[in-house]
Amino acid sequence: MIETDIIIIGAGPCGLFTVFEAGLLKLRCHLIDSLPIAGGQLAEIYPKKPIYDIPGFPSVLAGDLVDNLMEQIKPFHPGFTLGERVEQVKKDEDNMFLVKSSRGTVHKAPVIAIAGGLGCFEPRKPPIAKISDFEDKGVDYIVKDPEKFANKRVIISGGGDSALDWALYLANGLASEVSLVHRRSSFRGHPDSVDKVMAMASKGKINLITEAEVVDVSGNGHLESVQIKQKQEGLIDKSVDHWLPLFGLTPSLGPIADWGLNISKNSIEVDTFDYSTNVPGIFAIGDINTYPGKLKLILCGFHEATLMVQSAFKMIYPDQKLSFKYTTVMGGIKGF
Amino acid sequence: MSVINITVIDREGESHNLEAPTDMNMNLMEVCKSYELPVKGTCGGMAMCASCHCYIESDHDLNEASDDEEDMLDQAFFVEENSRLGCQIFVEDSLDGLVVRLADESE
Numbered sequence: 389m390i391e392t393d394i395i396i397i398g399a400g401p402c403g404l405f406t407v408f409e410a411g412l413l414k415l416r417c418h419l420i421d422s423l424p425i426a427g428g429q430l431a432e433i434y435p436k437k438p439i440y441d442i443p444g445f446p447s448v449l450a451g452d453l454v455d456n457l458m459e460q461i462k463p464f465h466p467g468f469t470l471g472e473r474v475e476q477v478k479k480d481e482d483n484m485f486l487v488k489s490s491r492g493t494v495h496k497a498p499v500i501a502i503a504g505g506l507g508c509f510e511p512r513k514p515p516i517a518k519i520s521d522f523e524d525k526g527v528d529y530i531v532k533d534p535e536k537f538a539n540k541r542v543i544i545s546g547g548g549d550s551a552l553d554w555a556l557y558l559a560n561g562l563a564s565e566v567s568l569v570h571r572r573s574s575f576r577g578h579p580d581s582v583d584k585v586m587a588m589a590s591k592g593k594i595n596l597i598t599e600a601e602v603v604d605v606s607g608n609g610h611l612e613s614v615q616i617k618q619k620q621e622g623l624i625d626k627s628v629d630h631w632l633p634l635f636g637l638t639p640s641l642g643p644i645a646d647w648g649l650n651i652s653k654n655s656i657e658v659d660t661f662d663y664s665t666n667v668p669g670i671f672a673i674g675d676i677n678t679y680p681g682k683l684k685l686i687l688c689g690f691h692e693a694t695l696m697v698q699s700a701f702k703m704i705y706p707d708q709k710l711s712f713k714y715t716t717v718m719g720g721i722k723g724f
Numbered sequence: 725m726s727v728i729n730i731t732v733i734d735r736e737g738e739s740h741n742l743e744a745p746t747d748m749n750m751n752l753m754e755v756c757k758s759y760e761l762p763v764k765g766t767c768g769g770m771a772m773c774a775s776c777h778c779y780i781e782s783d784h785d786l787n788e789a790s791d792d793e794e795d796m797l798d799q800a801f802f803v804e805e806n807s808r809l810g811c812q813i814f815v816e817d818s819l820d821g822l823v824v825r826l827a828d829e830s831e
Contacts, residue, residue: 433772506766515801515828547798571803576795601803635799638773639766684768 392418395487395497397474400428402674402689403503404457410697411464418467420474422508427454463723469493473508477647499669499700504676506639514633518605526611527631541565545602546634552577552585559593567595662699663692671696728820735826744815752810769811774800776810777827784822802827
């Protein structure tokens, strides 16, 4: 079990900066994120995009901002549980929160800060009604164990790098048949991967079906065939063992919606005094919260984190006085 | 300031006539949101989600979709020839009378 002062759910910019502000008050933090890397949207969606409204930075690449935040919080040695989604939050007999992840990791703390941004990133699922009947029974959104496709007939959908890379990998002697289905005739992946896929296609090792999409799935207990709609040929039925729809990730609120918090329009309602939620001890900061006048800006999230940790401190140490000090007069950042 | 008229057909088939100013650097996603139409605009207009996916129903000559927009449409569903991301369509005088239909949500 991991024990800390503040469990921060979400390792985006706002969650990372919380570690700094908490650290100044000698509070320890542990971050949990469903993504395998820290940085949230900045790292996952737009690492190479410049941001222009971080005070003091006329322009900073999202990825660089994350790197700088990681550097800034280093003295406070935060813990990380990455690649695991928070599934369950409950209280133990000592009134401490127990936070359990999708892989069963348990975290314990008196305070939770939800800095979940847009929610957890999950694979984008094609809107086919029957698809859920075949999840893990022929339909996979993420390739965990490529060996299971050995000597199988596999269809991959998508036009990005993961679709191209897996098509190449599986077509290289592993799967018995690989088809790649894509909406357009051109691909947006890495040019080198695109060239390789085209070369494999001309050798007949990858069956390229472009200007097409998979529109239906069928089978008896396990996926047996998919229906493909192709622009010129219309509907085509194709027998397959596996279908990998690889359409990237999309955020969803996920289990957070079930923790008894007041939620309005996919956001958590908070009190602007300290960004506390309706559940004592749980705060929500950054893009995931809402209040009158809310703006979803990184800089607002930083402000919210700063005020939030003040209340967190009082909650954790009700008998101690908190003296406010500027970092300039502290004589440097003293970590743990 | 000049204002253009845009018709947005929502997912229930109802038409909404919107007035959009051309001098506020707005895109179609933002216009829909300001009228509280059910467009999420999750990524804030970076062409990085497809929550503002719509179909252009009138024959206006629009700016061409960028690579980023095409890339995102590759990851969207219900994509048709006239599919666009609302956040990449900027309100300007030439779009007066534009008719768009919101694509079904898939997320």
